[in-house]
Amino acid sequence: MNLKRRRFVQTLAAVTPAIAAAQQPAPSPAGGPSQTGPGGRGGFGMMEDTTKIDVTPADAVARMVTKFFNPDQFAALEKLGAIFMPTMKGAPGAIDAQAPQFLDFLLSESLPDRQKIYRTGLDGLNSQAKERFHMTFAKLSDEQAVQLLEPLKKPWTYDAPSDPVEHFLRVAKQDIRTATTNSREYVMASGGSGGGGRRGGGGTGLYWLSLDQA
Amino acid sequence: MAIPEYDVLIVGSGASGGMAAYTLTKRGLKCLLLEAGPSVDFAKQRVMKPVYELPYRGLGKPGKLPHVLQANEFNANQWVDEQQVPYTHDPKTPYNWVRVRMVGGKSLFWARMSFRLSDYEFKAKDHDGFGENWPISHADLAPFYSRVEPIFRVSGRKEGLAQLPDGDFIPDESPDSEATKAFAASAGKQGIPVTKIRRSLGKGAWASSFNLLLPDALATGNLTIVPNAVAREISVDKATGKVTGVHFIERGSRREMHAKAKAVVVGASCLESTRLLLNSKIANSSGVLGHYLCDQFYMNSSVVAIIPELKNGAGARGGGGYIPRFRNLRKDEKHNFIRGYALDFNTGGTPDPRYFGSWGEQLRKDLESVRGAAFSCTSMGEALPRYENKVTIDKSVVDAYGIPVLHVDCKYTDNEYNMAKDAVDTIGEVCHDAGWEVLNKNPKFYNPGYSIHEVGTCRMGDDPKKSVLNKWNQSHDIKNLFVVDGSSFVTAGSQNPTMTILSLSMRASEYLADEAQKGNV
Numbered sequence: 001m002n003l004k005r006r007r008f009v010q011t012l013a014a015v016t017p018a019i020a021a022a023q024q025p026a027p028s029p030a031g032g033p034s035q036t037g038p039g040g041r042g043g044f045g046m047m048e049d050t051t052k053i054d055v056t057p058a059d060a061v062a063r064m065v066t067k068f069f070n071p072d073q074f075a076a077l078e079k080l081g082a083i084f085m086p087t088m089k090g091a092p093g094a095i096d097a098q099a100p101q102f103l104d105f106l107l108s109e110s111l112p113d114r115q116k117i118y119r120t121g122l123d124g125l126n127s128q129a130k131e132r133f134h135m136t137f138a139k140l141s142d143e144q145a146v147q148l149l150e151p152l153k154k155p156w157t158y159d160a161p162s163d164p165v166e167h168f169l170r171v172a173k174q175d176i177r178t179a180t181t182n183s184r185e186y187v188m189a190s191g192g193s194g195g196g197g198r199r200g201g202g203g204t205g206l207y208w209l210s211l212d213q214a
Numbered sequence: 215m216a217i218p219e220y221d222v223l224i225v226g227s228g229a230s231g232g233m234a235a236y237t238l239t240k241r242g243l244k245c246l247l248l249e250a251g252p253s254v255d256f257a258k259q260r261v262m263k264p265v266y267e268l269p270y271r272g273l274g275k276p277g278k279l280p281h282v283l284q285a286n287e288f289n290a291n292q293w294v295d296e297q298q299v300p301y302t303h304d305p306k307t308p309y310n311w312v313r314v315r316m317v318g319g320k321s322l323f324w325a326r327m328s329f330r331l332s333d334y335e336f337k338a339k340d341h342d343g344f345g346e347n348w349p350i351s352h353a354d355l356a357p358f359y360s361r362v363e364p365i366f367r368v369s370g371r372k373e374g375l376a377q378l379p380d381g382d383f384i385p386d387e388s389p390d391s392e393a394t395k396a397f398a399a400s401a402g403k404q405g406i407p408v409t410k411i412r413r414s415l416g417k418g419a420w421a422s423s424f425n426l427l428l429p430d431a432l433a434t435g436n437l438t439i440v441p442n443a444v445a446r447e448i449s450v451d452k453a454t455g456k457v458t459g460v461h462f463i464e465r466g467s468r469r470e471m472h473a474k475a476k477a478v479v480v481g482a483s484c485l486e487s488t489r490l491l492l493n494s495k496i497a498n499s500s501g502v503l504g505h506y507l508c509d510q511f512y513m514n515s516s517v518v519a520i521i522p523e524l525k526n527g528a529g530a531r532g533g534g535g536y537i538p539r540f541r542n543l544r545k546d547e548k549h550n551f552i553r554g555y556a557l558d559f560n561t562g563g564t565p566d567p568r569y570f571g572s573w574g575e576q577l578r579k580d581l582e583s584v585r586g587a588a589f590s591c592t593s594m595g596e597a598l599p600r601y602e603n604k605v606t607i608d609k610s611v612v613d614a615y616g617i618p619v620l621h622v623d624c625k626y627t628d629n630e631y632n633m634a635k636d637a638v639d640t641i642g643e644v645c646h647d648a649g650w651e652v653l654n655k656n657p658k659f660y661n662p663g664y665s666i667h668e669v670g671t672c673r674m675g676d677d678p679k680k681s682v683l684n685k686w687n688q689s690h691d692i693k694n695l696f697v698v699d700g701s702s703f704v705t706a707g708s709q710n711p712t713m714t715i716l717s718l719s720m721r722a723s724e725y726l727a728d729e730a731q732k733g734n735v
């Protein structure tokens with residue numbers, strides 16, 4: 001873990017419970033009868049209705065385990081993440097936001113077409129790195145790595161580029177950005193303003209529950 | 215329990231079914247309305263969530279709604295589940311069928327763009343010889359548009375354009391922004407008109423049958439709404455040839471039920487209505503039921519440009535407008551396509567990062583410099599009604615309710631491709647002439663269906679051999695059967711269809727009420 005990331009994770013640990021507490025009513029004293037039940041009725045049943053338990057999201061205590069990409073592919077994706085979305089103006093970058101780990105999860109559940117774009121693209125990027133610099137993409141210096149990203153400078157077209165690496169780079173640039181700006185880390189660090197939320201301000205939106213039981 | 219007798223059974227509670235209920239109940243007819251989806255309590259059905267709490271960080275569950283590109287992870291559950299109610303198509307010619315099943319239907323989620331069709335659409339064949347004219351003209355529908363517009367509170371500006379008839383608007387007197395004026399001036403040099411957007415303001419959060427039509431209909435005491443009733447087949451009395459009611463599946467229990475009425479009005483949405491008629495094997499003596507499926511091709515971000523005056527935080531001076539169809543209004547125009555397209559545009563946004571060849575810190579700076587300085591437009595062009603674009607029943611597949619599904623066979627042709635290219639080239643030129651930097655031009659449209667403006671497949675006409683419905687949206691074959699939604703359209707036009715659907719439904723329902731009074735149904 002690099003220094004910046006460690007510092008960020010510490011900040012997150014400090015911030016999460018405060019936000020959680022602010023969003024929930026104060027818990028009842030442990031073990032005691034409810035003091036706040038409507039009509040002073042209190043009792044066991046009412047306690048069950050009103051007690052709120054303070055909980056912590058999994059991301060604050062654990063890291064995602066990768067399972068889709070092989071080690072060389074994942075290392076290349078991390079390198080790309082650090083280049084595409086570095087820490088900027090104090091906002092967490094792709095690595096802080098665990099964007100590569102998230103994409104590993106997303107791709108593990110994606111349709112074969114999408115999986116192929118990523119696997120072929122990352123393999124291609126590693127091949128190009130070996131051909132030109134005799135090492136994998138992850139081991140390149142930033143100056144070397146960006147030389148392989150030149151295709152991104154071509155004008156954007158609706159049709160995907162026919163070259164698989166070019167196609168992948170375009171997809172990854174967008175996905176890494178969204179995976180970063182929609183992360184818990186990014187949204188919290190930016191004061192809830194978010195960045196890539198597809199709905200509403202502050203990275204929040206109205207979520208539709210399933211209509212199956214409606 | 216005695217089962218009440220109904221004058222009219224209405225299938226569907228969206229714009230068309232809702233308007234039928236609104237009109238018929240006010241005329242004193244007892245109506246039963248079947249809606250395939252639930253009656254939703256929006257306060258309970260939707261919860262505020264931060265995007266990072268969604269399992270896929272807002273990117274959505276892969277493969278959940280492959281044809282609904284409008285879906286995102288927040289609203290995925292509002293659309294019809296494609297696994298529960300599938301449809302089929304050739305993998306080489308995909309069709310995006312976007313559906314909503316709940317009381318209010320798609321009228322809960324539409325973009326509220328509220329335009330009339332003109333005689334360039336109603337009498338399209340007279341202009342270019344292609345296809346058929348509608349059996350009605352703007353003059354026939356105008357009184358109904360004029361009643362619908364105040365209900366939906368359509369805001370707009372009277373423009374005096376023959377191709378976009380003015381309506382009964384809440385006047386939009388807002389001044390045009392500097393960017394809009396600059397665009398309009400540049401467009402004007404090419405003879406391209408720019409108007410205000412025409413939009414249904416509705417009431418409160420909605421501009422839907424849910425809040426604007428159904429409550430009034432219920433208040434008459436003449437309407438019964440049954441949600442979760444999935445219509446399967448319209449029943450027919452073999453002796454009289456008239457329809458007698460509808461078989462439906464209760465969504466929760468999967469029980470089969472049958473409800474009776476003296477007349478049936480189908481407003482289940484274009485393709486669901488046609489599916490119901492096809493599955494019922496009725497109203498198709500013409501053989502054209504299911505044919506002439508059309509819509510508007512749809513390209514968002516057709517042209518994206520940077521407005522230099524708004525760069526580097528010069529201030530949010532956005533604003534937008536509408537470019538009504540301007541091609542092929544004169545018979546002597548020469549283009550490599552017939553009919554035309556319309557666009558709506560916005561200024562003041564920030565362009566998508568994909569248009570920049572940078573990343574990291576440089577991309578951040580690039581975006582910062584153009585924040586609020588973008589022009590972007592969406593084009594919608596008339597897809598021609600062609601016999602070969604059609605829906606049929608795919609007997610090999612049934613939905614979760616055991617009902618055979620639709621097979622959609624629809625593709626665009628050179629007329630649409632050429633029109634799309636003309637749209638981006640022309641608007642690109644207008645931007646360029648305004649001194650704006652064109653960032654991207656995109657002449658590729660989405661699959662057919664994407665615009666959610668599918669019309670046709672149950673078209674109206676004077677000739678029973680060429681059409682399913684007469685000019686009153688009444689089946690040529692069965693006089694107590696009406697189809698009142700977009701399936702009745704003869705052409706799609708370039709305008710959003712909802713105002714026309716509402717007006718047709720109101721007109722058809724008035725006619726049905728008149729005929730019922732005379733004992734003719």
